[in-house]
């Protein structure tokens with residue numbers, strides 16, 4: 001187990017079943033659909049004894065690795081992408097998050113210093129344009145819920161029509177703040193440089209983009225699509241069980257709302273990803289219940305391109321500061337999370353191993369536990385770094401080739417939706433992206449217009 005005192009929360013859902021580990025393993029090996037009880041048996045290496053059994057764990061990892069090979073083969077994919085976070089101002093206050101800064105600090109009359117930022121649409125465009133010139137295929141943009149951020153001008157008018165917009169619908173006009181983020185539509189349009197793929201608007205952000213209106217998620221995502229959105233990240237999922245959300249993110253949308261947001265995105269024709277953020281107060285039952293919500297959603301809509309296990313980074317977070325946790329997931333837990341995700345999610349093709357959360361060595365190990373994707377180049381990172389993560393903000397194509405060939409697999413540059421795939425020539429002298437609108441095979445940083453980056 002982790003250092004988390006998980007028994008202290010009095011949860012209704014606990015990792016207990018009337019099933020056996022052996023039966024669950026046998027079903028997993030046979031490719032049969034697993035029940036929640038089966039998943040818990042695998043995730044705990046058996047509820048018949050406490051702690052992780054090393055021999056049983058190896059059997060679960062082996063079954064998941066074999067399933068990965070059957071489902072998607074030996075290629076390891078990654079995407080040439082940039083993270084561009086628009087603002088760190090947020091009013092939600094999730095206890096696992098150190099990315100956000102309390103939104104009122106951003107107001108012009110605040111004299112409290114803070115490390116946060118808000119970019120205007122023009123600033124976002126410049127940052128994305130530079131990365132597109134370097135050869136990226138995708139920009140990922142996730143942000144805090146800034147009170148001045150609205151979907152579009154029609155949304156702003158609706159919010160302004162309330163008697164007390166700040167109290168009723170969490171809206172304050174941009175004039176109150178030092179920097180104006182514009183609207184979501186303006187930000188998406190600004191980031192849509194030369195056809196680069198824009199991956200943005202989590203269900204939490206979509207909820208913010210519809211606050212105070214009777215718009216459906218489908219309608220909101222259609223408007224965002226028209227503004228330039230290409231696919232949506234399924235973060236804000238955390239653990240999709242209400243009793244866990246009550247502890248770690250009471251201000252956030254609930255499980256049903258997250259599902260409704262994802263459904264709306266898929267109804268609007270967008271691909272989505274799905275995530276889990278684990279290794280804090282939750283137990284193995286919660287993790288598997290979460291996988292069940294994702295599998296059910298995928299059965300109904302089929303638009304989830306990948307599942308991303310995000311291991312909780314604890315160092316600088318309120319959960320850790322307040323003593324609610326004493327650490328994150330152990331190596332055993334990370335391995336079993338990836339493996340059981342592969343075995344449980346029989347309808348999701350790709351499982352991501354995140355080097356920014358795990359570091360290179362563990363990320364590679366997880367590619368032998370059921371994962372087949374190694375994330376993206378990202379070029380900059382704020383969420384993990386601010387939480388205390390230590391694995392940097394960028395990986396080059398050369399590093400990707402070195403890492404993936406070191407475990408005997410084939411590196412493949414992918415599009416966000418995985419439909420376009422380019423196996424890399426591992427014998428070439430240098431490796432760079434080829435799929436982005438301006439990509440020509442030159443290594444990413446060599447083509448930067450920003451001298452500070454090019455000198456790296």
Ligand SMILES: C[S@@+](CC[C@H](N)C(=O)[O-])C[C@H]1O[C@@H](n2cnc3c(N)ncnc32)[C@H](O)[C@@H]1O
Pocket residue numbers: 096097098099142143144145202203204205235236237238275276277310311312313314317383384387
């Ligand atoms: C920081 S939020 C930004 C987007 C938006 N505000 C939202 O909540 O969807 C994106 C995701 O980062 C992840 N995250 C935040 N803090 C983290 C931490 N300390 N460790 C791991 N993941 C974290 C959470 O899964 C969260 O949903």
Ligand SMILES: Nc1c(NC[C@H](O)[C@H](O)[C@H](O)CO)[nH]c(=O)[nH]c1=O
Pocket residue numbers: 079081083138140199273306308310352354356357375376377378381415416417
């Ligand atoms: N896993 C993390 C990601 N993943 C996003 C991917 O890089 C990519 O955008 C997605 O696969 C869609 O193509 N990004 C982070 O910033 N941090 C992560 O931990």
Ligand SMILES: N[C@@H](Cc1ccc(O)cc1)C(=O)O
Pocket residue numbers: 140142232233234235273275308310383384
């Ligand atoms: N930005 C998120 C991760 C993420 C983004 C997009 C995705 O599709 C998946 C995961 C984080 O750092 O935690």
Ligand code: SF4
Pocket residue numbers: 090091092093094097098099100143144145204252
């Ligand atoms: S996870 Fe998202 S919603 Fe929660 S505090 Fe962080 S930025 Fe805000």
